[in-house]
Amino acid sequence: MIVDFISRALVVLLGYAYPAFECYKTVERNSTDVEQLCFWCRYWIIIALLTVFERFGDVFVSWLPLYGEMKLAFIIYLWYPKTMGTTYMYETFLRPNVARYETDIDQVIGEFKAKAWNMAIFHVQNSLKFGQTTFLQFLQYLANQSTAAQEPQKPNLLVSRSPPNDTVHVQEQASEAQTPESYMADVIHRARTKRGPRDSHPNDQ
Incomplete structure (x- = not known):
């Protein structure tokens, strides 16, 4: 070695x-x-x-x-x-x-130079096309990133829909079917129930 x-x-x-x-x-x-x-x-x-x-x-x-x-x-x-x-x-x-063999050598060298030149031009053109395509894709990527950054982010609100209050609906339908006198008595009864016994007035008993 x-x-x-x-x-x-x-x-x-x-x-x-x-x-x-x-x-x-x-x-x-x-x-x-x-x-x-x-x-x-x-x-x-x-x-x-x-x-x-x-x-x-x-x-x-x-x-x-x-x-x-x-x-x-x-x-x-x-x-x-x-x-x-x-x-x-x-x-x-x-x-x-x-x-x-000088003439034959010159001919072979000339053909090789022509092929090498054509091959070099072919590779240069392909390289330019690839570089242009890559550059345009890069610009498009930057434009997309800039647009995404400028748009306001919308909050993802989870709207929960509560089940319908069947009781209130039934009560409203029932109240519509009542007479005005019974409806007023029902409203007074609800007010007394919400106030409790301490809040009730002596004249209401």
């Missing part, structure tokens, strides 16, 4: 950081060395292809013993001043094969 981590760290430092700094110095020199600049351009082309193949090939070859060490040794071989493996790899393997 530690050995693998060290190998990956060395690959990043010696394969990317150091060559990037050397390329920077070559570009920023007052008298630009064309040969040196071409060398570093070829190096980055090889590294880019190696990185692409690694994304698919690491699954099949990463289990090999000393795989990280071999990759690190190959990277150092590419830029080491005494070996200059970049020039050999580019002139022997990369340049002849790419020159042979």
Whole structure:
């Protein structure tokens, strides 16, 4: 585990950081060395292809013993001043094969760019529609919440209906059927009953 981590760290430092700094110095020199600049351009082309193949090939070859060490040794071989493996790899393997299939590669890249552009436009349009719909729904939700807050809350009164007073109704019907004399006697009797014996007047007895 530690050995693998060290190998990956060395690959990043010696394969990317150091060559990037050397390329920077070559570009920023007052008298630009064309040969040196071409060398570093070829190096980055090889590294880019190696990185692409690694994304698919690491699954099949990463289990090999000393795989990280071999990759690190190959990277150092590419830029080491005494070996200059970049020039050999580019002139022997990369340049002849790419020159042979350059037209086909350009056609495939052109078709891929067109499809990628159409797909990007399609996703952007769908994203805009979804964002617009979501925004309108959010505004509608805020409007509903504001309307609900402004409306006065009506108290929920529970109206209990008392059963009809059948006794009073019967008494009223009975009183309607009575004569005026009996009705007055009945009213006096009710008044005496409500006042009680203490409230009754001596003349009423």
